[in-house]
Amino acid sequence: MxxxxxxxxxxxxxxxxxxxxxxxxxxxxxxxxxxxxxxxxxxxxxxxxxxxxxxxxxxxxxxxxxxxxxxxxxxxxxxxxxxxxxxxxxxxxxxxxxxxxxxxxxxxxxxxxxxxxxxxxxxxxxxxxxxxxxxxxxxxxxxxxxxxxxxxxxxxxxxxxxxxxxxxxxxxxxFESLTRLVEQLSSRQRRDADELALTTHVLDLDRRLMETVMGTPDAEHLLMIGRSALAVDLAFYDADGSMVAATSGRAPEADAQSYVSVVAAGETLGRVVADRLLSETERTLLERVAVHLALAVLFERAEEDADLRRQSEVVEDIIDGREHSRERIERRLKHWGIRSGEPLLCVAIEVPDQDRRRLLQLLSGLRMRCVLMSSHSGHVCMVTVDTQWEQRVRDLFAARGWTLRAGVEGPFDDPRLIGSGHERAELALHSLDTLQRDGIVHGEQLGLLGVVLGLARRGQTPQSLTAPIDGLIAYDHTHHTDLTNTAYVYLESEGNTALTGELLSVHRNTVRQRLERISTVLGAGWDASPRRLGVHLALRIRDAQVTLDR
CATH class of the missing domain: 3.30.450.40 (GAF domain)
Structure with missing residues (x-):
């Protein structure tokens, strides 16, 4: 299949x-x-x-x-x-x-x-x-x-x-229309010399643009051809308003008055902008540049999609256990420049569904050394040997104003460990969701929480681990209270009632009242040694289960 x-x-x-x-x-x-x-x-x-x-x-x-x-x-x-x-x-x-x-x-x-x-x-x-x-x-x-x-x-x-x-x-x-027009104009040489020159100019521009698209569909090269025809600096902005390419000189702003939308199949891909007002004749030429820019973007997308599909197939085959042979895995990784024995890192990056394609494009644009990507289970999985990946990803998310949450595992030199590395990176990412924190966390930092998260994901959490808070959960269910979450936030805040109130958006006196009720339900000393560790672990397990069930 x-x-x-x-x-x-x-x-x-x-x-x-x-x-x-x-x-x-x-x-x-x-x-x-x-x-x-x-x-x-x-x-x-x-x-x-x-x-x-x-x-x-x-x-x-x-x-x-x-x-x-x-x-x-x-x-x-x-x-x-x-x-x-x-x-x-x-x-x-x-x-x-x-x-x-x-x-x-x-x-x-x-x-x-x-x-x-x-x-x-x-x-x-x-x-x-x-x-x-x-x-x-x-x-x-x-x-x-x-x-x-x-x-x-x-x-x-x-x-x-x-x-x-x-x-x-x-x-x-x-082309046929313009060719017929040229034939008609040839009989009216002197009177229509300017119109004939424009038509010839359009034909020549189309030819040069198409040769570029069919050779190397590079946006900057297309803009340079447009600049030579119009004697004006041009810039191409994508649909998000980010500059994709520009000619040398003063790059026009995205909101400049003279622009033509770059559209393909009803989808607006961006706009090509000139740094001064254009005449009708010049606008006609700019429209031809826009048409070929749209074609170049479609070509680039097709190539990107094909490459990402191939990357995803490799990553998914390894993660799902369909590839077992180290020699075969290394041979497939070699296509993306990953040599045998190079230390590998597996990264899981959280991204909303609507931003996934855009993130994949932006990550590809970072030109990181030797990277494979796959999108699944609410995150983008990235396998790389680039030791500078973290700073590049942080800079990318900061520039876009996105919140960064990522889990990482590695380095490891055996590519057969990508599957387990992915699992650890995914657990690390889920730990950030569980604790409602942002940033990047390494799998080795999880400790006991990593073990708990792993068990919770597989539905194998021993019931005895959550027994210390069973009474609290039952009380919340019966009385429609929030004591369990209050206890969790309180212990996570190192017993700081002011911080607990701030995180729960309630007054510190309300926190104290809840803590008194918790002591009544669980018994005095629930938040002190030796019971504190067991209660805190049970609360973390429950919070992890709730997070994974969402």
Whole structure:
């Protein structure tokens, strides 16, 4: 199963790369359309695939290129927007599918279209919209002559392909349009010399930008090309407002007046900003820079995602015990520059789900030496040999204003210990949650608490360890009080009633009253030797169990 999934991802990546290569063939729209349709059909092994272009002026979308279609009527369908699967997809809202088109009550049927579909023998249809910088230009669809429900992964694959397809089609259509314009302008040489020069300039800029994207899609290089065309300093800011790249000279601020949004498939990736107001002509050139920046970001994301998937597979295989051979593990780690016998560190970093992808990107950007990462169980796991990792991670979190909680274990030179090292690092991270503390804690610092946390995670805590506070827990349950937590915070605060009150947000007199009640329930001397150690341990175990159950 894992092999099939990996094979599928590799096939998708190859299709995307092949399609991206066609972006250089901007002179032949038909060749680009044919390649996209063919690869989409091969990717999902469907009976047919086709691309439609949307005509908003007439409120319809029409099939522009198809493969596998038998009837001329189907090949020349013009579908009103909002009707059928094709008409719904072409509105640009979201992917749409139907496993049984003729019987699907959620589709707005048109008798003449239904007749054409029946004549072609189509049963299942699925499509994704094609959008460029927020504009809907058409739809990419696949169809079967038998019933089929396309999976979320298949829809996502076609959607990914559709992003590249949209840019390829848009570039080809722009190129054809500009080429026709050049041919028209050539007959009006002197009167339209300026317009011809601009068009040629745009074509030349597009060519240079595309060559860069297809070679090394580097944002700074693209900005330098834009600067040479516009004679103005440029900067690219991501969606968070952080500068990604800038030309030399005075970098314009993120809120400068002249900017163009960098958008791909409806997602705003950031903005490219100029350091002065631009004319309409200059803005046209800047828009071309923005389009190619979006393409470069998509390429970079695809490469990052593929690399992170490979890293995650290695880490998960070792942690889950699927890799036992030291020689094989070392061979897999060598791909990321980790040599045999190098001391390894295993780090577990807490991160909210919504920030996980961003954190992985930022950690990758730190350029730490020899690092593998995986995201699971509410944290990011990092295996590294970089001795400077801690300061770099601290600086990163401080710069972003994030709270840092991390557990670390190591160093150890046997990669087979990554699994147990991960467990210790995870326990260390959970200890910070348990104690409601921030920072970085090493597994060796846990001591007895580490043992307790480990037992609690496996549900193997001996009942006798919590027996000293059973009466207190029962009292809280019966009287709806908070004596157990008060006792825990009191002992954690070294018996300081003022600090206990501050942590519990109650007055110190309230703390004293609670302590008197605790003494009544547990008996005098519960907070003094020799009983103090047993009570404190029981309270820590209970708090750990509560934390792990959350």
């Amino acid at each position: 894992t092999h099939n999934l990996a094979q599928g991802r590799e096939q998708l990546q190859q299709v995307l790369l092949d399609t991206a290569a066609d972006l250089t063939e901007l002179r032949d729209l038909e060749a680009v359309l044919q390649a996209i349709v063919h690869r989409t059909r091969v990717l999902l092994s469907t009976d047919m695939a086709y691309i439609s272009l949307t005509d908003f002026e007439h409120g319809e979308t029409y099939i522009r290129h198809a493969e596998g279609v038998i009837t001329q009527a189907y090949r020349t369908i013009r579908q009103p927007l909002g009707t059928g699967v094709l008409g719904q997809v072409a509105t640009g809202l979201a992917p749409v599918q139907s496993s049984n088109y003729a019987e699907d009550p959620e589709i707005e049927h048109l008798a003449e279209i239904d007749e054409i579909v029946q004549g072609e023998g189509v049963q299942a249809v699925m499509g994704v919209p094609l959008t460029v910088t927020g504009r809907v230009i058409g739809a990419l669809l696949v169809a079967e002559r038998h019933s089929r429900l396309f999976s979320a992964a298949e829809i996502a694959a076609v959607d990914s392909l559709g992003r590249y397809a949209a840019i390829a089609i848009d570039n080809s259509m722009r």
